[in-house]
Amino acid sequence: xxxxxxxxxxxxxxxxxxxxxxxxxxxxxxxxxxxxxxxxxxxxxxxxxxxxxxxxxxxxxxxxxxxxxxxxxxxxxxxxx
Amino acid sequence: xxxxxxxxxxxxxxxxxxxxxxxxxxxxxxxxxxxxxxxxxxxxxxxxxxxxxxxxxxxxxxxxxxxxxxxxxxxxxxxxxxxxxxxxxxxxxxxxxxxxxxxxxxxxxxxxxxxxxxxxxxxxxxxxxxxxxxxxxxxxxxxxxxxxxxxxxxxxxxxxxxxxxxxxxxxxxxxxxxxxxxxxxxxxxxxxxxxxxxxxxxxxxxxxxxxxxxxxxxxxxxxxxxxxxx
Numbered sequence: 001x002x003x004x005x006x007x008x009x010x011x012x013x014x015x016x017x018x019x020x021x022x023x024x025x026x027x028x029x030x031x032x033x034x035x036x037x038x039x040x041x042x043x044x045x046x047x048x049x050x051x052x053x054x055x056x057x058x059x060x061x062x063x064x065x066x067x068x069x070x071x072x073x074x075x076x077x078x079x080x081x
Numbered sequence: 082x083x084x085x086x087x088x089x090x091x092x093x094x095x096x097x098x099x100x101x102x103x104x105x106x107x108x109x110x111x112x113x114x115x116x117x118x119x120x121x122x123x124x125x126x127x128x129x130x131x132x133x134x135x136x137x138x139x140x141x142x143x144x145x146x147x148x149x150x151x152x153x154x155x156x157x158x159x160x161x162x163x164x165x166x167x168x169x170x171x172x173x174x175x176x177x178x179x180x181x182x183x184x185x186x187x188x189x190x191x192x193x194x195x196x197x198x199x200x201x202x203x204x205x206x207x208x209x210x211x212x213x214x215x216x217x218x219x220x221x222x223x224x225x226x227x228x229x230x231x232x233x234x235x236x237x238x239x240x241x242x243x244x245x246x247x248x249x250x251x252x253x254x255x256x257x258x259x260x261x262x263x264x265x266x267x268x269x270x271x272x273x274x275x276x277x278x279x280x281x282x283x284x285x286x287x288x289x290x291x292x293x294x295x296x297x298x299x300x301x302x303x304x305x306x307x308x309x310x311x
Contacts, residue, residue: 013233014188014191014258016189016258017193064146067186069186070233
């Protein structure tokens with residue numbers, strides 16, 4: 001089944017890419033007071049059990065997909081993903 | 082120093098400073114031996130390790146995040162645990178941080194630009210195995226070339242590193258937004274050093290500054306006289 005991990009720079013962590021994107025949006029005339037850029041990883045997990053998929057994604061995120069020093073992550077499984 | 086130090090230089094897919102690292106070590110009297118990311122063991126008689134600069138695995142996901150799972154990394158971790166020296170340069174530094182062998186993480190440069198120039202770094206601590214020939218306050222000019230070299234650790238971590246003398250090298254000016262202007266840090270035991278500047282590019286006066294010599298000599302001397310846990 002399909003599952004998705006959304007990885008974000010932790011609150012308070014400087015995000016130069018997000019700042020550049022925010023600046024560009026303001027330059028285009030959008031009323032924007034901030035932007036943060038993260039990462040999205042779609043994973044096709046070999047299981048039909050949502051709980052199992054979620055647990056697997058949680059391990060993947062801790063081990064590889066996110067760096068806990070600077071990033072937080074949320075997991076979406078199945079219909080939500 | 083009867084025998085020359087045998088230093089393994091590890092090549093990952095995307096490494097591009099492995100050749101220069103080997104040449105520089107040879108110039109300074111060591112014997113570089115090449116290792117491949119898929120090797121399960123380092124060459125026999127390895128006394129020290131260099132993880133060179135480059136863009137291992139295309140810098141996918143985060144710099145160094147995938148290389149840390151390369152088969153050779155277990156052997157590198159074993160060298161680190163044995164007390165023998167491990168030096169990570171640029172991408173090698175990123176890999177060692179991702180692998181948890183060094184504290185903190187390297188992030189995109191504050192200025193969102195690749196920085197490629199000679200920088201001045203100052204020796205901040207001589208408590209590591211690499212610092213036999215260093216003096217606190219010593220100034221080294223070494224080139225940097227990186228887009229993601231901004232070292233980050235939270236204030237607590239930074240305080241601990243400063244207190245324990247693990248901040249080995251500091252930029253004289255702000256180069257990339259690194260917390261504490263950190264250019265190089267060591268592990269607590271002092272036998273693993275990572276730095277963003279490229280000492281292997283700064284060993285020959287014909288080609289520019291020679292600030293890399295004390296760094297690589299430090300590695301070579303640490304390889305010949307390792308502080309092995311008793």
